[in-house]
Amino acid sequence: MSADASRDVDVAVVGAGITGLALTHALAERGVPSVALEATDEAGGVIDSKPLDDGLVAERGPNRIRLTEGVERLVDAAGLRDDLLVADDDLPLYVYAGGRLREVPFDLSTLVRTDLLPWHAKLRLLAEPIADDVRSDESVGHAVRRLVGETTYRNLVEPIFGGTYGSDPDRMPVEHALPALRRLRAEHGSLLPPLFRRLRGAGETPPPVSLPGGLQRLPTALADRYDDRVRLGTPATGIERDGDRYVVSTPDGRVTADDVVLTVPAPAAADLLDGVAPTSAAALGELTYNPLAIVTMYSDARREGFGYQVRRTESLRTLGVSWHHSLFGRTGQYTAFLGGMADGRIVEMDPEDVGEIAAEEFEVVMDAAAHVRDVAQMTDALPAYDESWAALDRVSLPDGLTLATNYTARVGVPGRVREAERVADDLA
Template sequence: MTVVADASDADVDVAVVGAGITGLALTHALAERDVSCVTLEATGEAGGVIDSQPLDDGLVAEHGPNRLRLTDGIAALVDAAGLRDDLIVADDGLPLYVYADGALREVPFDLSTFVRTDLLPWYAKLRVLAEPLTGDVRPDESVGSAVRRSFGRTAYRNLVEPIYGGTYGSDPDRMPVRRALPALLRMQEEHGSLFRPLLARATGDRETPPPVSIEGGLQRLPSALAERYADRVRRDTPATAIERDGERYAVSTPDGTIAADDVVLTVPAPAAADLLERVAPDSAAALAELRYNPLAVVAMYSDARREGFGYQVRRTESLRTLGVSWHHSLFGRTGQYTAFLGGMDDGRIVEEDPADIGTIAADEFEAVMDAAAHVRDVWVGQDALPAYDESWAALDRLDLPDGVTLATNYTARVGVPGRVREAERVADRLA
């Protein structure tokens, strides 16, 4: 069946709502399986949370993810988009730091760093080694509780809280393991403890795909995919309602109606809740309860020349910055650093003047790095990050009708590689 993107109506196997990376990966996967689809995007640009703004001198303000891991799924999408030659591959051996007690202290990703780092005192290192004796992680306990019990309070405060909690802008004590970090449960089930797989990574027995970016910004990936599948992707075409039409579904848009056997929603929870009102009101009410965290992203230029991934800030420090990514050393964007502020504990920062947010980021960067920073771009998002907190219990009430699927970062694994893997799974099932 041929899909014509500018037609007012269409009859397809699958209607995909949202042309973020999940929706476009699904569009690609369905096309490869000869499944007809139309993908609806409310805005004029593809990408969703992947949002890049090129700046002067080759710098790029990334308002969403700042890097990807080059998994097989990501590599296949890069090739499909024709961007393989534009990949920038970072050195995965670069150090990551935590700012604690007035200094940058290296995160131990290998045994030699574990021995020498001053981020963990000797007694905390011994406590980490005792993890196999601490008992199983429970699905309904919090990430904070599970990590403190497994690895000790100091490892939690100096490592997990700033790195994991800071990345998502949430409090790990409010994040249930089964919703926020199911990988812990899988690791425990597979290996019998958490220490064994961590040790395997530290000794080089488990390789991880390298971090990558793209010349001109990560948004070039979804943009190129949307162009490749221009016959399937309709931009500036929001889905406004979903209704039953016999055994099929009718998806309303301002330009007409899409008739489809299956509907896949890849949009944020509030948008999905609105669309499900007529076909699954109880599920819509559950999705409306999910909380998101605010975030401010500040792109800066500095003469600082440190090598590494960047740093996260320990929660007990007197800084509002959650962390800083060092694009300078990661991707050769000379002098570029990106700061993240906000999250669950400091959500009101996004209500402040962008110039003031930039000043906070630059002043705190100078305090940590001993080098001045010049603000190049400030972006704020009120609902930027899924909180993965106790509100995620509402997902237990989801009861979607046959033919409606949620393929999203709040119902399955977070992170772009996880989104691509889920798109592949959904495409296999629908095919």
């Protein structure tokens, strides 16, 4: 924006991450005048890619995206359909447990043969339908233990689910962290029917995708397409009520809008809402995030698969490793994730020391040396979905203000795109 670049629009979108850009696209398609305000000079938010030498890419945020219908529409809008790198969704995923990699069962034959779950744990799954219903006030950890037993929880659910969010499932209320658990139980009376439908190949998930040069090419291309609606380097500094409308202040001008949609992290949203919705702002300020370190490495290891998660009882600080080598043809690239709720100090360490830990632990698991290419450390990387999420019960915004975020709905790019489309429908 220039110094006199005040705007009058129907919708002001705060943030040009993937949610804000998906919303911008959806509003444009519905003919709704809007402007998106992004504080930084780059679009993308948590999608942050850094191309390296030799075709490697440091993905400092999401490492891949599921090609759902909503994501597919965005890819087409960005003109990137022909550039998509599509991974084989049948590749195995592993858990490092008991000193070796063990395959995660995604089909019946793998369930039978995998040594990740001993036979007593596999037989324990048959008792799941007679367990009590899942309660919204219990933790994911407690619910899963009741449903499938301690061994399956420790060997499978805790490293996969807890490792993905960097959280402790025992501190993640079902209501906020995994509401689908209650829904599936309520619809089927058991988790086994939807499980076995998947084992028979029904309802297959969309494939994981990426882009040459990194995932950030998607938000960058969307921001370029809608350069008349997206203002980079233009932070929103305040929101005020002006009769039935809102005024969003920026260093370069004022945006007047009927509706304001905030797509930014909770601390930033709390600051902006303090003057118009102080109770909600205070509640958002209570939400906690988990720290994360992402280490991009090169190795001569040549394994095929999605990668691995690490069982929490192992003596490693690594949460998991994604194998870009086999997923997207980035020869020799592996990305390690460290930190989370139980290891917050990892982001306070010297980056070289973090890289050294990642490389040493990679060699322990993969029996191959790794060379660190990039280290990114983020204090507030992942919504914790812990007990602090109860504060959302106190969030009630005035008409015309909307939160479209990964802490009020689902995390993950497909979920962000779905919410953006839903919000656009409501506003249109």
